[in-house]
Amino acid sequence: xxxxxxxxxxxxxxxxxxxxxxxxxxxxxxxxxxxxxxxxxxxxxxxxxxxxxxxxxxxxxxxxxxxxxxxxxxxxxxxxxxxxxxxxxxxxxxxxxxxxxxxxxxxxxxxxxxxxxxxxxxxxxxxxxxxxxxxxxxxxxxxx
Numbered sequence: 001x002x003x004x005x006x007x008x009x010x011x012x013x014x015x016x017x018x019x020x021x022x023x024x025x026x027x028x029x030x031x032x033x034x035x036x037x038x039x040x041x042x043x044x045x046x047x048x049x050x051x052x053x054x055x056x057x058x059x060x061x062x063x064x065x066x067x068x069x070x071x072x073x074x075x076x077x078x079x080x081x082x083x084x085x086x087x088x089x090x091x092x093x094x095x096x097x098x099x100x101x102x103x104x105x106x107x108x109x110x111x112x113x114x115x116x117x118x119x120x121x122x123x124x125x126x127x128x129x130x131x132x133x134x135x136x137x138x139x140x141x142x143x144x
Contacts, residue, residue: 021100023047025141028057033143036065043067044100044143053079066143068096075108084113092139101144109136 021033031049092106
């Protein structure tokens with residue numbers, strides 16, 4: 001088990017060096033960051049990667065990008081590669097860990113496209129039922 005953890009960390013840090021930023025946590029299995037104007041000295045504006053549902057996740061910050069303190073974002077998630085799972089908006093607090101590294105903790109609310117489609121097919125569209133298919137989520141992550 002230790003060897004697997006060490007290999008994952010080595011791959012993560014080498015990927016962060018190549019791509020400029022990386023995020024891992026309970027929302028991202030791993031994600032690669034995109035810097036404003038592709039300049040590694042500017043804030044990360046978005047992350048794209050693989051989530052724990054074996055799908056993809058896109059996480060885009062509002063404003064100037066990721067900064068220490070409170071950040072707002074919107075995101076999209078899929079499950080099993082292509083099934084649209086969630087469209088969400090949320091906030092997170094980023095604690096600086098030195099350099100460009102941060103510890104993030106936050107939460108989001110979202111709407112499930114599948115829940116909306118199901119409500120429309122049943123003829124009783126209700127935002128409450130669409131929201132209940134994707135309960136509010138709390139997440140944590142490390143970016144480096």
